Amino acid sequence: MFDAAYASGRHLPARIMAAAGEAVLEVLAPTRCAGCERPGALICERCLAALELIDPRQSCCSCGAPFGVLQCTECAGAVLDHGRCLALAGFSGPLPRIIRAYKDGGERRLAPELAELMLACAEHAEHVAPERYGGMLTQADAVVFVPATAAAFRRRGFDHMERIAQSFCLCAGVPLLDALAKHGSSDQRALGRASRQASAQGAYEVVASVQGMRLLLLDDVITTGATISAAAGALVCAGAASVDALALARVW
């Protein structure tokens, strides 16, 4: 018997309807790689292979730069003093495009993919360089993230690091702590090095109890290190026992 309500899909479970909606979208606008536009995956195998991965056995523990194991020419050991710093890859190859597609291109489905890459990076570092990065993930009491400015949040409609941190914590089984608030709206990308450091100073307020906690701080790109340094400094001032930092990319 023909039933108009059934035919219109009103009786179909929401999950099936959502899957059908996704299938239609996939036909109208097929998934393309954020790094190279090839159809098929959000980040294709070729772009994954093209990432300029940083070896955690050779990197600078203070700023995440590659080859800073003995003496870092990027930071002179001055970025993090209460924790270690690790980055997945250089800000080169397909990575800048992928990050842009996520932050400014509205491709929010990249959040779990980027979280997975960051998680794999931390696990790998703990495994191959336990004397340098041991415990940064497995002994963290909570994960925190560098929050977006109010202006960036309004422009993008979401906090890009919060989303990555949510996926990261779900996979890692570590609690997420929304501990930092960002003041001021100056866009870091528009400022030079000196003014970046000045504007990052005191720009973060700790809005949750972090007393005695070992924290893992997530951010997308480390350029001068001023942002993670200010955020980690605020957490340490608020009583955190240690703050390790993990980023997707390191510019050098």
Ligand SMILES: [Zn+2]
């Ligand atoms: Zn690609």
Ligand SMILES: [Zn+2]
């Ligand atoms: Zn360094």
